[in-house]
Amino acid sequence: MATIAARSLNSPVASLSKVKPADARRLSKLGIETIRDLLMTLPFDWEIYGAPRRIADLGDGESATVVGNISSSVAQVTYRKRVRLTQATLTDDHGDVMRVVWFNQPYLANRLPAGARVAVAGHVKSGPRGLEMRNPHYEPLQSDGDAGPSRIGGLMAKYHLVAGITSKRMAEFVAEALPLASELEEVLPAETRLRMGLVGVVDAVRLGHQPRTEADWQVARKRMAFAELFELQTAFALMRANLALEPAIPIPYRQEVIDAFKAGLGFELTNAQRRSTWEAFQDMQRPSPMNRLLNGDVGSGKTAVAAACVAMAHAAGLQSVVMAPTEILARQHLGKFRSYLEASFPGLTVELLVSSQSAPERRRVRMAAASGHCALVVGTHALIEEDVEFAQLGLAVVDEQHRFGTRQREQLRAKGSGRPHFLAMTATPIPRTLALALYGEMAVSVIDELPPGRTPVMTEVISKHDRSRAYDLVREQVRLGRQAFVICPLIEESEVLAVRSATAELERLRKDVFQDLRLDLVHGRMRDKDAVMQRFMARDSDVLVATAVVEVGVDVPNATVMMIEGAERFGLAQLHQFRGRVGRGSDRSYCLLLTDDESMFVLDRLELVARTPDGFRLATEDMNRRGVGELMGARQHGMSDAAMQALREPELLNEARQEAEAVLASDRELSGHPALAQAVVRRLELTSIS
Ligand code: ADP
Ligand code: MG
Numbered sequence: 003m004a005t006i007a008a009r010s011l012n013s014p015v016a017s018l019s020k021v022k023p024a025d026a027r028r029l030s031k032l033g034i035e036t037i038r039d040l041l042m043t044l045p046f047d048w049e050i051y052g053a054p055r056r057i058a059d060l061g062d063g064e065s066a067t068v069v070g071n072i073s074s075s076v077a078q079v080t081y082r083k084r085v086r087l088t089q090a091t092l093t094d095d096h097g098d099v100m101r102v103v104w105f106n107q108p109y110l111a112n113r114l115p116a117g118a119r120v121a122v123a124g125h126v127k128s129g130p131r132g133l134e135m136r137n138p139h140y141e142p143l144q145s146d147g148d149a150g151p152s153r154i155g156g157l158m159a160k161y162h163l164v165a166g167i168t169s170k171r172m173a174e175f176v177a178e179a180l181p182l183a184s185e186l187e188e189v190l191p192a193e194t195r196l197r198m199g200l201v202g203v204v205d206a207v208r209l210g211h212q213p214r215t216e217a218d219w220q221v222a223r224k225r226m227a228f229a230e231l232f233e234l235q236t237a238f239a240l241m242r243a244n245l246a247l248e249p250a251i252p253i254p255y256r257q258e259v260i261d262a263f264k265a266g267l268g269f270e271l272t273n274a275q276r277r278s279t280w281e282a283f284q285d286m287q288r289p290s291p292m293n294r295l296l297n298g299d300v301g302s303g304k305t306a307v308a309a310a311c312v313a314m315a316h317a318a319g320l321q322s323v324v325m326a327p328t329e330i331l332a333r334q335h336l337g338k339f340r341s342y343l344e345a346s347f348p349g350l351t352v353e354l355l356v357s358s359q360s361a362p363e364r365r366r367v368r369m370a371a372a373s374g375h376c377a378l379v380v381g382t383h384a385l386i387e388e389d390v391e392f393a394q395l396g397l398a399v400v401d402e403q404h405r406f407g408t409r410q411r412e413q414l415r416a417k418g419s420g421r422p423h424f425l426a427m428t429a430t431p432i433p434r435t436l437a438l439a440l441y442g443e444m445a446v447s448v449i450d451e452l453p454p455g456r457t458p459v460m461t462e463v464i465s466k467h468d469r470s471r472a473y474d475l476v477r478e479q480v481r482l483g484r485q486a487f488v489i490c491p492l493i494e495e496s497e498v499l500a501v502r503s504a505t506a507e508l509e510r511l512r513k514d515v516f517q518d519l520r521l522d523l524v525h526g527r528m529r530d531k532d533a534v535m536q537r538f539m540a541r542d543s544d545v546l547v548a549t550a551v552v553e554v555g556v557d558v559p560n561a562t563v564m565m566i567e568g569a570e571r572f573g574l575a576q577l578h579q580f581r582g583r584v585g586r587g588s589d590r591s592y593c594l595l596l597t598d599d600e601s602m603f604v605l606d607r608l609e610l611v612a613r614t615p616d617g618f619r620l621a622t623e624d625m626n627r628r629g630v631g632e633l634m635g636a637r638q639h640g641m642s643d644a645a646m647q648a649l650r651e652p653e654l655l656n657e658a659r660q661e662a663e664a665v666l667a668s669d670r671e672l673s674g675h676p677a678l679a680q681a682v683v684r685r686l687e688l689t690s691i692s
Contacts, residue, residue, distance in 0.1 A: 320396025
């Protein structure tokens with residue numbers, strides 16, 4: 003009893019008697035370290051155990067309970083994707099049959115052997131082999147057939163799982179921890195709760211883990227989601243307020259600079275580019291640092307916006323720095339910035355800094371930066387590793403900002419004497435709500451329009467029977483002098499496995515499919531990825547096989563085919579990113595989404611990609627369908643499912659933003675809101691690790 007009394011919300015989960023050390027390690031993978039974490043992690047869904055139904059009456063997409071006998075069950079590891087699963091066949095009392103599959107629970111084949119009587123509850127899907135349920139809840143029953151499942155009519159929580167912990171176990175852990183819920187601190191001010199009609203944290207946690215009705219669950223989720231958005235928005239508002247207190251050198255707007263810039267471009271800026279440029283100029287005129295995210299699809303012309311900012315900074319006597327994630331990208335930037343700027347602004351010199359340059363060359367560039375002789379240095383990580391100093395840094399730009407950690411971005415911003423204005427660019431279209439929720443400390447500009455004259459990429463979903471058609475297309479395009487990418491299926495378990503499978507795929511293609519073509523391989527474990535890309539760009543190879551983790555984020559205008567194997571394993575936004583790698587030239591380009599999975603759900607998602615060329619629309623659709631978890635790595639930002647789902651209703655986020663600002667307006671230091679202050683500190687720590 004003494005140990006129980008000593009336990010608190012901050013105790014490690016292992017202090018619960020039901021949680022063994024191995025469980026604690028698994029929970030930690032879900033970000034659950036303390037009892038508080040466990041309590042605050044609500045189930046992401048629930049399953050209702052309704053009265054048992056006949057298999058013959060079930061349809062695709064329904065939720066149902068089925069009682070019957072296991073007619074066969076077997077534990078397997080899938081060959082291609084190395085997933086462990088238990089496959090069973092369930093026969094109901096009318097003799098109808100349904101397939102049941104459990105992932106990552108190989109022991110179930112023993113627990114539910116042929117002949118066992120069982121109740122399963124879950125979503126019914128119609129697959130190529132008839133009806134099936136994936137990962138349903140199950141309850142072994144007495145085989146005499148009289149006793150029904152005990153949970154019929156009740157709710158069963160579904161938690162996010164890691165291998166080795168089922169929702170059932172999670173529910174047991176939570177049940178043991180729930181008495182401590184009464185100690186949870188309230189972060190929401192009473193007025194806010196009242197105005198929003200939200201329950202307190204203690205009730206929300208109890209109802210959320212053990213709902214009696216669907217209404218209970220909704221009430222709990224809404225409260226938890228709102229509180230989380232509110233904490234995040236408070237944290238962001240504080241970050242913005244702190245940044246606004248820091249001094250920066252204002253960069254005055256000068257019409258003749260933008261006129262000269264436009265004259266030297268060789269094309270008209272799109273409306274979206276003009277708007278974004280204008281937004282950035284307005285920020286830079288202020289005596290506190292700009293902190294802006296430029297969000298535009300691949301090929302939308304972000305570089306030109308950044309270049310306009312560089313020109314304006316230069317006119318104010320300030321230098322700029324642009325950091326890109328790879329050497330190839332840095333070199334491409336160098337070319338673009340030079341062509342956009344050097345003709346119109348004779349004194350404006352652009353230099354490159356990457357680690358493959360000779361030591362004397364790098365020294366020369368460092369000198370040029372330190373003496374103030376060059377206006378812009380474009381480079382890679384080398385910029386922060388080789389302590390480059392600037393005489394007067396006014397603007398720091400980071401391309402593909404998600405590829406850098408917060409620390410690296412901070413290091414870049416520390417290059418000058420004061421704080422430079424900061425522009426982050428990302429080619430992942432992020433719906434506005436999500437941008438506010440994830441990057442609320444930044445202002446956001448959106449380029450939601452492509453330059454005119456682009457030919458949309460023909461996107462097609464191709465099933466395994468049609469595979470040869472995809473190969474024919476690749477061959478034909480190569481014959482026409484074009485090139486192709488082949489992306490291997492996503493293997494999340496390990497990069498080593500991914501490399502192995504990509505290597506095997508390369509060998510197979512070389513031997514059986516494209517004997518006559520020149521193939522090359524690039525993967526994440528390679529030291530010299532850039533060299534492979536260079537060969538591809540120089541047309542020394544026809545087909546580039548790549549692992550999924552390698553972002554081939556470069557312009558290869560001659561590549562016209564993007565073939566993606568195992569397309570169903572990728573998020574829609576990711577597929578769209580891959581697609582953006584072709585269609586850079588004026589020729590017709592193709593994106594082929596290959597899949598062996600023919601379930602309605604999979605085909606429907608892939609067809610959506612095929613008919614939606616607009617990245618923002620696709621991202622929004624994806625978010626509405628699935629929530630945003632996998633989509634944008636929101637989980638890395640420490641966001642729960644409830645909060646991510648709540649983003650589908652922009653009003654809730656707006657309310658959270660307004661409430662956060664109202665609280666800060668009256669209590670700058672949050673001294674009257676200690677629980678909120680603590681939660682905000684935790685959030686800030688989370689965001690600064692990312
Ligand atoms: P991203 O947003 O992916 O960084 P880039 O800045 O690399 O896009 O631009 C992609 C291509 O489109 C470049 O070749 C660029 O010169 C061209 N481009 C950019 N803006 C325009 C425009 N307004 N009209 C025509 N071409 C443009
Ligand atoms: Mg770019």
